[in-house]
Amino acid sequence: MICKPVINIISLLDMLDLHRIPLKGTHFVSNGEFPLAYGISDQSSPVDQVVDLLRVKAEQGFFNSVLKQHGAIILRLGNSDPDVISKYVSSIGVGCGDSIFHSLGYDEERTKVTDALRKREEGVNNTKILQRNECSRFVKYPTKIFLACTKANAEGGEISLAHGHEIFQRLQKKAPILVTELSKRGLYLEQTWNNEGPSHMVWSSKECFGKYIKDDDSMDERKRKAEKLVIEYISPYFRWDKNTNLIVEEHLKPLRVYENENKIYGVWFNDVCAICGGEEGEAFGRVSKVAYDDDKSPISEYNLDAILHCSLESEYNCQLQEGDILMVDNRQVSYGRNSWKNGEREILMSSWDTPGKPQFNEWVKPDNYIGTRDAPIDQC
Numbered sequence: 138m139i140c141k142p143v144i145n146i147i148s149l150l151d152m153l154d155l156h157r158i159p160l161k162g163t164h165f166v167s168n169g170e171f172p173l174a175y176g177i178s179d180q181s182s183p184v185d186q187v188v189d190l191l192r193v194k195a196e197q198g199f200f201n202s203v204l205k206q207h208g209a210i211i212l213r214l215g216n217s218d219p220d221v222i223s224k225y226v227s228s229i230g231v232g233c234g235d236s237i238f239h240s241l242g243y244d245e246e247r248t249k250v251t252d253a254l255r256k257r258e259e260g261v262n263n264t265k266i267l268q269r270n271e272c273s274r275f276v277k278y279p280t281k282i283f284l285a286c287t288k289a290n291a292e293g294g295e296i297s298l299a300h301g302h303e304i305f306q307r308l309q310k311k312a313p314i315l316v317t318e319l320s321k322r323g324l325y326l327e328q329t330w331n332n333e334g335p336s337h338m339v340w341s342s343k344e345c346f347g348k349y350i351k352d353d354d355s356m357d358e359r360k361r362k363a364e365k366l367v368i369e370y371i372s373p374y375f376r377w378d379k380n381t382n383l384i385v386e387e388h389l390k391p392l393r394v395y396e397n398e399n400k401i402y403g404v405w406f407n408d409v410c411a412i413c414g415g416e417e418g419e420a421f422g423r424v425s426k427v428a429y430d431d432d433k434s435p436i437s438e439y440n441l442d443a444i445l446h447c448s449l450e451s452e453y454n455c456q457l458q459e460g461d462i463l464m465v466d467n468r469q470v471s472y473g474r475n476s477w478k479n480g481e482r483e484i485l486m487s488s489w490d491t492p493g494k495p496q497f498n499e500w501v502k503p504d505n506y507i508g509t510r511d512a513p514i515d516q517c
Contacts, residue, residue: 153182153190155199158213162453166300167402171470172209172453172463180215187214188228195232200464204281205397208300208470209463217459219485222285223251225462230281230489238279238490240272241370242330242345242385247486254285254485259474262291262482268299268448268471269408271488274326274387275371279488282465282472286457287483294477295454296484301404301469305392305500307447308405315440316392320502323430324389324407332381340383356381388430390499395469403500404469410448411473413441457484468497 158174165171177187194200203210214225230237230253237253246258259266272278284296309316330340341347346363354362360377367375367385374386391407413427428435454475455463465472467488474484 152179153186154178155190155194155212158211160211164453166208166303167397167400169207171207171300171303172211172298172455173203173207174211174213176213177215184216184221184224187216188224191225192228192232195229200229201233204464204466204469209298209465211455211457212462212464213458213460214462215460217287219250219254219285219287222287222460222462222485223253223487226283226285226487227253229464230283230487233281233489233491235281235489235491238277238488240275240277240279240488241348241366242275242328246344250485253487255487256483257486259484262294263476263478265476266474267410267445268297268452268473269411270301270406270471271467273407273467274328274389276368276373277370277490279467280491280494281489282467283487283489284457284463284465284472285485285487286459286461286463287485288481289457289459289461289483291477291480291482293475294482295456295475296463297452297454297473297475298465299448299451299453299471299473301393301406301471302395302402303451304405304447304471305403307450308443311447312440312443315443317502318429318440320392320500321431324391324409324436325428325430325433326387326389326409326412328385328387330383330385332383346383392500393468394498394500396495405448405471406468406497408471409441410445 154177155175156178158176160172160174163170163172177190200210212225216222216225247255248258250256270278271282305316330345331338332341333339339345339347340363341350341359346366347359348366349362350359360381363383364375367383372385372387374388376384376386378384389407391405391409393404393406395402395404409427427441448471452473457463
């Protein structure tokens with residue numbers, strides 16, 4: 138048996154370490170600069186040394202601590218080879234005590250590139266993708282997201298980040314009654330997975346809920362196997378229509394409490410904008426099916442537009458370079474993508490989850506319930 142030599146941590150950190158890189162346009166959220174960027178002291182260092190460095194820093198708690206305080210980190214490591222990036226991401230994830238997160242029921246294709254990286258089908262490049270917290274509508278969601286840039290010579294295509302606490306604060310100022318309503322009533326969405334259609338969107342596909350379905354299974358058996366995974370990953374509330382389409386009910390708590398060492402604050406945690414928002418940030422209330430959870434009454438266009446505008450106003454645009462790895466605390470920070478043209482752009486993704494992660498409680502307004510519903514923005 139060949140044993141890997143024990144790393145001399147002091148010697149390693151003397152040779153190689155991370156250092157802060159200035160970013161333009163950062164700002165402070167809850168007393169933390171958002172986002173931060175780090176590079177390595179010697180980008181010509183062997184890959185194995187960088188892997189060891191990242192693992193050691195992760196095991197020392199560096200990445201967990203910085204993510205909690207600042208929400209997002211850009212690592213400028215200078216190597217765009219997906220196999221190398223996969224090693225970097227895995228060394229950080231494992232060192233942080235996390236495990237790779239795989240969900241089901243995605244509404245886009247995710248092609249395996251390496252064991253740790255997936256290429257996500259983002260749709261047409263001339264459309265802006267609005268903010269989302271990954272899998273925030275589902276029972277299971279990851280705690281960390283890695284977005285790695287392997288090609289970057291296009292115009293535009295920045296990764297847009299929005300801090301959930303900043304969106305929360307903007308909503309409190311722009312639409313305080315809406316914040317009260319959401320904290321008391323919650324959000325309701327329905328999502329349909331069809332029985333027929335594009336392979337990755339059909340409920341019986343392997344990417345959705347067909348993991349255990351066999352070709353010779355009866356329809357009742359196929360549905361039973363799918364239901365088990367729907368309950369485990371998405372929601373315990375669902376139904377089948379007459380065409381055997383799967384309709385899942387999602388009962389959401391969009392306002393959550395984030396515990397950051399000695400600070401506790403409210404954050405916006407969901408993907409309403411990404412699901413229902415109009416292209417390039419246009420108003421979307423009139424075509425949305427988002428409702429309050431208590432009585433399924435629709436949220437007014439005024440308040441939906443307030444949510445959209447607060448999200449857009451909170452965005453920080455990251456122009457990633459080839460070899461950059463963006464780390465995101467999924468519970469604090471959402472992400473999107475700006476439209477782009479000309480050239481090439483490729484972002485690979487990796488999701489990780491923390492076993493035994495702390496409860497992510499809903500934020501409840503402590504004052505008496507106002508009860509006034511859907512006042513226009515200028516009256517809130």
